Each structure stands twice: as C-alpha cells, then as structure tokens.
Amino acid sequence: xxxxxxxxxxxxxxxxxxxxxxxxxxxxxxxxxxxxxxxxxxxxxxxxxxxxxxxxxxxxxxxxxxxxxxxxxxxxxxxxxxxxxxxxxxxxxxxxxxxxxxxxxxxxxxxxxxxxxxxxxxxxxxxxxxxxxxxxxxxxxxxxxxxxxxxxxxxxxxxxxxxxxxxxxxxxxxxxxxxxxxxxxxxxxxxxxxxxxxxxxxxxxxxxxxxxxxxxxxxxxxxxxxxxxxxxxxxxxxxxxxxxxxxxxxxxxxxxxxxxxxxxxxxxxxxxxxxxxxxxxxxxxxxxxxxxxxxxxxxxxxxxxxxxxxxxx
Amino acid sequence: xxxxxxxxxxxxxxxxxxxxxxxxxxxxxxxxxxxxxxxxxxxxxxxxxxxxxxxxxxxxxxxxxxxxxxxxxxxxxxxxxxxxxxxxxxxxxxxxxxxxxxxxxxxxxxxxxxxxxxxxxxxxxxxxxxxxxxxxxxxxxxxxxxxxxxxxxxxxxxxxxxxxxxxxxxxxxxxxxxxxxxxxxxxxxxxxxxxxxxxxxxxxxxxxxxxxxxxxxxxxxxxxxxxxxxxxxxxxxxxxxxxxxxxxxxxxxxxxxxxxxxxxxxxxxxxxxxxxxxxxxxxxxxxxxxxxxxxxxxxxxxxxxxxxxxxxxxxxxxxxxxxxxxxxxxxxxxxxxxxxxxxxxxxxxxxxxxxxxxxxxxxxxxxxxxxxxxxxxxxxxxxxxxxxxxxxxxxxxxxxxxxxxxxxxxxxxxxxxxxxxxxxxxxxxxxxxxxxxxxxxxxxxxxxxxxxxxxxxxxxxxxxxxxxxxxxxxxxxxxxxxxxxxxxxxxxxxxxxxxxxxxxxxxxxxxxxxxxxxxxxxxxxxx
Numbered sequence: 001x002x003x004x005x006x007x008x009x010x011x012x013x014x015x016x017x018x019x020x021x022x023x024x025x026x027x028x029x030x031x032x033x034x035x036x037x038x039x040x041x042x043x044x045x046x047x048x049x050x051x052x053x054x055x056x057x058x059x060x061x062x063x064x065x066x067x068x069x070x071x072x073x074x075x076x077x078x079x080x081x082x083x084x085x086x087x088x089x090x091x092x093x094x095x096x097x098x099x100x101x102x103x104x105x106x107x108x109x110x111x112x113x114x115x116x117x118x119x120x121x122x123x124x125x126x127x128x129x130x131x132x133x134x135x136x137x138x139x140x141x142x143x144x145x146x147x148x149x150x151x152x153x154x155x156x157x158x159x160x161x162x163x164x165x166x167x168x169x170x171x172x173x174x175x176x177x178x179x180x181x182x183x184x185x186x187x188x189x190x191x192x193x194x195x196x197x198x199x200x201x202x203x204x205x206x207x208x209x210x211x212x213x214x215x216x217x218x219x220x221x222x223x224x225x226x227x228x229x230x231x232x233x234x235x236x237x238x239x240x241x242x243x244x245x246x247x248x249x250x251x252x253x254x255x256x257x258x259x260x261x262x263x264x265x266x267x268x269x270x271x272x273x274x275x276x277x278x279x280x281x282x283x284x285x286x287x288x289x290x291x292x293x294x295x296x297x298x299x300x301x302x303x304x305x306x307x308x309x310x311x312x313x
Numbered sequence: 314x315x316x317x318x319x320x321x322x323x324x325x326x327x328x329x330x331x332x333x334x335x336x337x338x339x340x341x342x343x344x345x346x347x348x349x350x351x352x353x354x355x356x357x358x359x360x361x362x363x364x365x366x367x368x369x370x371x372x373x374x375x376x377x378x379x380x381x382x383x384x385x386x387x388x389x390x391x392x393x394x395x396x397x398x399x400x401x402x403x404x405x406x407x408x409x410x411x412x413x414x415x416x417x418x419x420x421x422x423x424x425x426x427x428x429x430x431x432x433x434x435x436x437x438x439x440x441x442x443x444x445x446x447x448x449x450x451x452x453x454x455x456x457x458x459x460x461x462x463x464x465x466x467x468x469x470x471x472x473x474x475x476x477x478x479x480x481x482x483x484x485x486x487x488x489x490x491x492x493x494x495x496x497x498x499x500x501x502x503x504x505x506x507x508x509x510x511x512x513x514x515x516x517x518x519x520x521x522x523x524x525x526x527x528x529x530x531x532x533x534x535x536x537x538x539x540x541x542x543x544x545x546x547x548x549x550x551x552x553x554x555x556x557x558x559x560x561x562x563x564x565x566x567x568x569x570x571x572x573x574x575x576x577x578x579x580x581x582x583x584x585x586x587x588x589x590x591x592x593x594x595x596x597x598x599x600x601x602x603x604x605x606x607x608x609x610x611x612x613x614x615x616x617x618x619x620x621x622x623x624x625x626x627x628x629x630x631x632x633x634x635x636x637x638x639x640x641x642x643x644x645x646x647x648x649x650x651x652x653x654x655x656x657x658x659x660x661x662x663x664x665x666x667x668x669x670x671x672x673x674x675x676x677x678x679x680x681x682x683x684x685x686x687x688x689x690x691x692x693x694x695x696x697x698x699x700x701x702x703x704x705x706x707x708x709x710x711x712x713x714x715x716x717x718x719x720x721x722x723x724x725x726x727x728x729x730x731x732x733x734x735x736x737x738x739x740x741x742x743x744x745x746x747x748x749x750x751x752x753x754x755x756x757x758x759x760x761x762x763x764x765x766x767x768x769x770x771x772x773x774x775x776x777x778x779x780x781x782x783x784x785x786x787x788x789x790x791x792x793x794x795x796x797x798x799x800x801x802x803x804x805x806x807x808x809x810x811x812x813x814x815x816x817x818x819x820x821x822x823x824x825x826x827x828x829x830x831x832x833x834x835x836x837x838x839x840x
Contacts, residue, residue, distance in 0.1 A: 032714075032715065033711065033714070033715035033718045033719065034712070034714030034715045034717075034718050035714070035718055036714075038714075038717055038718065038721060038754065039713070039714045039717065040354075040362065040435065041362055041435055041754070042362025042363055042435070042436075043362075043732070043733070044436075044438065044735065044745065044754075044755060044756055045721075045754035045755060046437050046438050046441075046754075046755060047753070047754065047755065048437070048450065048451055049435065049437050049450075050754060053435070084354045085354060085355070085504075085520075086355065086360070086501050086504060087501065087504075087505070092520075095520060096520065096521065147549075151551050151552070151555070154551075154552065154555045155555060158555065158559055159555050159558050159559045162559065165561070166552065166555045166556045166559050166561060167547060167552050167555070167556060168522060168523070168545060168547075169519065169522045255548050255549055256549050256551075256552055257552070258521075258522070258545070258546065258547040258548065258549070258552055260519060260520060260521035260522040260546075261521075264521055264548065265521065268351065268352070268521075271712055271713065271714065272354075272714065273714045
C-alpha cells in the first residue's frame with residue numbers, strides 16, 4: 001500500500017510531459033512546409049477539389065482551434081482520422097502496434113541476454129585478451145548504424161546462406177523476426193555489456209563478496225547469486241534508457257526489413273503531412289518511453305530494498 | 314505424299330511452332346510476386362492519385378474501355394461504342410454477363426453511379442468535360458446531366474465540347490466501374506475492401522506489408538492464368554534488390570546507380586528490362602519571378618545545360634536525353650521539337666544582354682528539388698554546368714510535401730519537376746502543363762501565359778486525332794522550348810528486373826516498373 005502513492009504521483013507527473021510533447025509535435029507540424037491536402041491530390045490538383053479537401057481535413061481552421069479539437073477528441077479516446085488512409089488513427093496504429101511491440105521486446109531480450117552475458121564474462125576475465133575482445137565487440141555494436149548492420153545481415157544470412165527470410169512480417173513467424181530483432185538489439189547490446197562489466201567489477205570489490213567467497217561458494221555462484229543482483233540497478237537504468245534507442249532505431253529497422261510497424265508508419269506520415277497519424281504515433285512513442293522509465297523506477301523498488309524503504313518513508 | 318515430303322512438312326510445322334509465340338501455351342496457376350515501394354494509400358478508384366494504388370485498382374476493377382498494348386482504347390466492360398458526328402456524344406453498349414466480384418451483373422446505372430461518385434473524389438478533372446459536371450462537382454447539381462442511362466445495357470455520355478482524348482479518360486482507372494451496393498454499404502471501408510469486376514479480386518491487405526489478389530474465375534474474359542498476385546511493400550531499395558536476389562520476388566526495380574552493373578552481371582543481365590515510358594524529367598522556371606521574368610536569363614540557363622552529361626554520368630545511359638516535352642514514344646506523335654542547344658558562348662552573351670555579364674549581379678540562384686539521391690546528383694551536375702557560365706546555384710533540397718508547396722505557391726523560381734502521363738495524349742503534357750487556365754497546382758507551375766499557345770491548345774484539344782492536331786501541339790511545344798519556360802532533361806524509362814519464368818508481362822510505355830499498370834491477367838509463369 002505504501003508504494004501506491006509514489007507510483008500514483010509518478011503517473012500523474014507524466015501527464016504534463018506527454019501533453020507537452022504533443023504541443024511540440026503539433027507546433028513542428030504547423031511550421032513544416034507542406035499541405036496535406038495538396039500531397040493527397042497527386043501530381044495534378046484541381047483548385048476546387050483542393051479547397052473541398054482542406055475543409056474535409058479541417059485545415060481551414062486556425063491552429064489553436066485545430067489543436068484544441070484534437071485534444072478534445074483525445075479526451076474521448078479518439079485520435080482523429082488519417083488524412084492518407086481515411087480511417088480512424090486508432091485503427092491505423094493498433095494494427096501496426098503488435099509488430100513494433102514484438103520487434104522491440106525481442107530486441108530488448110536480445111540486448112539483455114547478450115549484453116549481460118558478454119559483460120559478465122568480460123568482468124570475470126577482466127584484463128584478459130577475451131575481455132578486450134568482448135569489449136571491442138561491444139563498442140562495434142554501439143557504433144554500427146542499424147541500417148548498415150541490417151543490410152549486411154540480409155546479404156549474408158538471407159541472400160548468401162539462405163537461412164532466414166530477407167524481410168517482411170511473414171505470418172508472424174519467428175524466422176521473420178530474428179534478423180530485424182538482432183539488428184535493432186545490437187544497437188543496445190554493447191551498452192548493456194559495458195555497463196554490466198563495470199558494475200560487476202565495482203561490486204566484486206565490496207566486502208560482502210569476500211564473505212561469500214569465504215563461505216566456499218564457487219566464483220560463478222558468487223557472481224550469479226550475489227554480484228549480479230547488486231550490479232543490476234545501473235544495468236536496469238541502461239536498459240530503460242535503451243528504450244529511447246529502440247524507439248529511434250525502430251523506424252530505420254522497420255524500413256530496412258519492411259517490417260509493418262508504427263515506426264515506418266510515422267516516417268510515411270511525416271512525408272505525407274498526415275498530422276493526425278504523426279500526432280497519434282508520437283503519442284504512442286511518448287507513452288511507451290515514459291511508461292518504460294516508470295517501469296524502470298518500479299524495478300529499482302523490487303531489486304534494491306534500500307530504495308524501497310526510502311520510497312515507503 | 315512421300316516420306317520425305319511428310320518429313321519436310323513436319324519440319325515446317327515444327328519450325329513455325331517454335332517461332333510463333335502462340336505455340337507456347339500459357340500455363341495456368343502460380344503466384345506472381347511483385348513489389349511496391351510504398352503502401353497504397355487506398356484501393357478505391359475514386360480516391361487514388363498515385364501509381365501504387367492504380368497498379369492494384371487496374372487489376373481489381375475494369376472501366377468501360379482499356380488501353381491495349383499500343384495504348385489504343387479497346388473494349389472492356391463496353392463491348393462497342395459510337396461517337397456522334399459532332400464528337401460530343403458517346404454511346405457505350407455494355408457487355409452482357411459481365412459480373413462484379415459479388416456475383417451481380419454490371420448495369421448501365423453502375424456507370425452513372427461510379428462516374429458521379431468519382432467526380433467528387435480526388436480526380437474530378439477526369440469527368441469535368443461532361444455536360445453539367447462542373448456544377449455537380451461544386452455541389453450545385455444533384456447529378457451529372459451529361460451521363461444518361463439509356464437502358465440497362467446502354468449509357469450515353471455528352472461533352473460540353475469535343476475533346477479528342479476523351480476515350481483515354483474513359484479507360485483511365487479513375488473511371489472504373491464500382492457496384493453501388495458495395496460502395497454504399499462499406500462507405501470509407503470500400504478503400505480497404507474493394508469490389509470490382511477485374512480479373513483479380515481482392516484477397517487481403519496487411520498494411521505496410523502486402524496486398525494479395527486472387528483470380529476471379531467468372532471474369533468476362535475468362536479466368537486469368539495466375540492464381541494469385543502478391544504485392545509486397547518494401548520501402549528500402551537495397552532490400553527490394555536483396556529479396557529479388559534471394560528469389561523471393563519475380564519482379565523488382567533496378568536500384569539507383571546499378572543499371573550498368575546489372576547489365577554486365579552474368580547472373581542477372583538476362584533479367585534486366587529497360588523500356589521508354591511516357592514521362593519527362595525537366596527543369597522549370599516560374600516566369601513571374603525575377604530574374605526568370607527575363608526570357609534571356611532563362612535561355613542562358615537552357616543553353617548552359619547539357620542533358621547528355623546528366624544522362625551518361627548520373628543515369629548511366631539507361632534513359633534517353635530529351636529534346637522536347639512530349640516523349641517520342643507516344644503513339645501517333647512525331648517528335649520535331651528542338652531544345653535550346655548547349656552553347657556556353659550564347660549563354661554568356663544572353664546573360665550580358667540581360668545585365669548580368671559573367672553572371673555578376675545575378676547572385677546565387679536557388680534551385681529547388683525534392684529529396685532523393687538521384688535528384689541530388691542531378692542538382693550537383695547542374696551546379697557544375699552553370700558554374701561554367703558564371704551562374705552560381707544554391708541547392709535547396711526539400712521533401713516532396715514541402716517541394717510541391719513552394720512550387721505551387723510560386724515561391725520557387727527555378728525547380729525540378731517531372732511529368733508522367735495520366736493518359737497517352739499530347740494534351741496531357743502540353744495543355745495541362747502550359748495552358749494559362751492551368752496556372753498553379755493544376756499543372757502550369759511555370760505560370761506561363763501565352764495567348765498564341767493557348768489558342769493552339771484550344772484548337773488541338775477539340776480536333777479529331779490526326780496530323781493537323783499533332784501539328785498544332787508541335788508548334789506550341791517549340792514556342793515553349795524557345796521561351797525556355799521548361800528545360801527538358803531526359804525522358805523516363807522503366808528499369809526492371811524480371812525473372813525469366815515470368816511471361817506475358819506487358820511493357821507498354823504506360824507501364825512503369827515496379828508498379829506495372831498493365832493488365833496482369835495476361836501473365837503466366839513458366840515453371
């Protein structure tokens with residue numbers, strides 16, 4: 001019960017953040033050159049038809065009125081209608097959300113499993129050639145552009161070896177997910193590995209680690225039972241921050257792998273000046289980001305009793 | 314007959330069979346895997362304005378007419394038609410027994426409903442020549458008076474005044490025939506669940522992933538060869554190529570900058586298909602914006618540009634440099650126009666005459682173009698060419714939405730703009746792009762106003778097809794090029810990769826890879 005209040009106050013604090021983001025995105029759309037109605041008309045636009053379309057899209061109203069109308073609809077759970085697809089934005093986003101969620105979750109899982117594994121091995125073998133090699137790989141992962149890595153994976157694994165499909169969603173099968181998830185996950189694996197290594201090296205110097213070893217536990221048992229849990233807080237922080245990397249990387253990864261997600265939708269919507277979709281997609285990304293960070297904060301409470309006690313106090 | 318004579322006769326038959334395409338029987342069945350660069354925004358013919366949407370719509374729907382391989386109007390849902398002596402009334406007799414995908418037979422009332430529905434869509438210009446269409450489009454009339462249902466199988470269309478390419482408009486996908494009950498019942502949802510009469514019916518559509526069409530066995534021409542067509546949606550050029558190389562696509566486009574390499578590639582050179590299409594890439598001036606109000610400045614720039622360098626170095630020689638505005642591949646057209654030739658001395662003297670000797674006083678000129686590697690490289694080539702006559706170009710790269718905005722509102726003085734024909738007629742290039750009534754978004758973004766040219770267009774647009782009509786357009790085209798309101802660079806070509814087992818894929822000048830607007834009912838797979 002004691003934890004509910006801090007959680008509630010954090011959730012309430014998120015509302016102005018998300019609203020602020022929507023104001024910013026709306027303002028950016030307003031100052032960007034381009035007329036959604038004109039884009040929709042193709043290469044040859046009839047003046048009367050253009051005017052009619054502008055009225056249909058409510059673009060003939062002032063900007064504050066347009067934003068207020070959007071906000072009003074949002075309060076009723078309605079994100080408006082896509083200019084381009086002429087369907088409710090909610091429907092447009094919801095049908096793409098599962099693909100992005102699958103990709104982001106798989107990429108996160110890959111970055112945690114590989115990152116923590118590589119970091120732990122590097123920490124245990126600190127200073128060795130293996131440590132240098134693994135940290136070199138980690139830096140390579142951080143600095144490799146996701147689109148380049150994606151295309152290389154396609155060329156080698158899909159075209160040359162024929163092991164996996166090049167791109168697309170398939171029927172939602174795992175084989176289609178592996179390459180894009182790996183390309184996106186690699187972006188963050190290096191960061192997680194480096195943080196795991198440095199946190200573990202910090203923890204292994206603590207007195208309680210000597211006590212654990214004195215009890216006769218093996219080095220891997222000491223690492224697994226005592227060190228990793230104590231090193232987890234900064235690693236969880238990095239995983240949380242990594243959500244931002246995933247959100248930045250999703251549009252690129254989805255484009256390279258023809259993955260039908262919200263990131264690609266956002267890129268196309270910006271190009272078409274489909275403002276309702278841009279607003280809706282950004283809102284989803286903002287919510288994912290702030291809720292992801294909230295989850296990270298909650299994870300601290302689970303992992304570290306000191307933080308839990310401080311929150312209760 | 315002796316044995317030798319019999320053998321000789323057999324040999325003749327065999328050789329004739331081998332040489333004749335008809336001897337190779339089309340094999341039914343199979344799935345054709347094609348690709349789009351972007352998701353179609355809609356599958357509703359009333360709302361489509363892009364090639365991707367049209368590529369699907371042309372398979373799912375039929376119009377009264379269609380264009381044959383030579384782009385001549387041919388029967389489709391209408392089996393025959395008659396034109397009145399004054400070329401203002403067209404009577405179409407519908408084919409008996411043609412059915413929509415829901416099983417209902419097509420009636421003349423469907424034609425009236427479809428035209429009126431589409432006239433209030435995104436391509437109203439397709440119908441505006443009909444009597445009463447303008448009033449209807451603007452909401453001032455309950456129907457288009459010029460569309461009359463004579464009986465269940467006959468419809469009459471009346472025009473305000475004769476319009477030579479009218480049959481092309483009737484064959485255009487905006488004029489597709491839709492079933493009223495389905496369009497009304499589904500409302501906006503018709504765009505995602507289209508019902509037509511086409512050789513393929515709608516199967517499924519996962520947005521941003523793929524559109525699947527299934528063979529419609531009751532098509533009035535008989536079932537198509539292919540069982541299914543899958544259009545994958547793959548935005549990244551490199552990924553499309555990888556999919557093709559991995560054997561997952563039957564047709565794709567040639568990536569930018571890979572045309573020559575693929576023509577020399579021992580594995581892929583047999584798959585390379587390049588053919589001219591109805592489009593021209595050009596540079597345009599806003600003639601109402603200084604310094605381009607002065608024809609000498611425009612002519613100087615035209616004289617300083619060598620399209621051959623751009624074609625050979627940037628486009629790898631895979632397209633043809635342009636002399637005129639109308640592509641020579643247009644049926645019935647004889648290309649006579651000559652662009653202002655490369656002549657740097659003449660360019661310098663024109664600049665001096667205009668008060669800008671050596672380009673001094675002209676300042677850097679802003680050149681607007683839309684985002685794309687190819688456009689960037691062309692812009693850089695132009696920058697280098699104009700520098701040689703003392704003109705500095707400042708490159709302004711914007712995405713399409715922003716580019717079209719500055720072009721339409723006249724704030725861009727010098728800009729890139731191509732044109733792809735909506736239908737194969739010189740009117741669609743010349744009148745649309747240069748008549749003074751079309752200034753701005755309807756097509757004349759040069760804001761060019763020349764009463765003599767307008768007069769030529771007004772005469773030619775209403776004349777019967779033939780040499781006299783072509784002559785008027787040719788005359789107008791040369792005047793526009795001499796006035797340097799438009800500088801032609803090159804005519805578009807479709808550059809595709811097509812697997813050898815794909816047979817019967819029409820490569821008409823209106824069929825632009827990778828979308829292919831040609832009917833896929835003729836395609837079959839040899840494997």
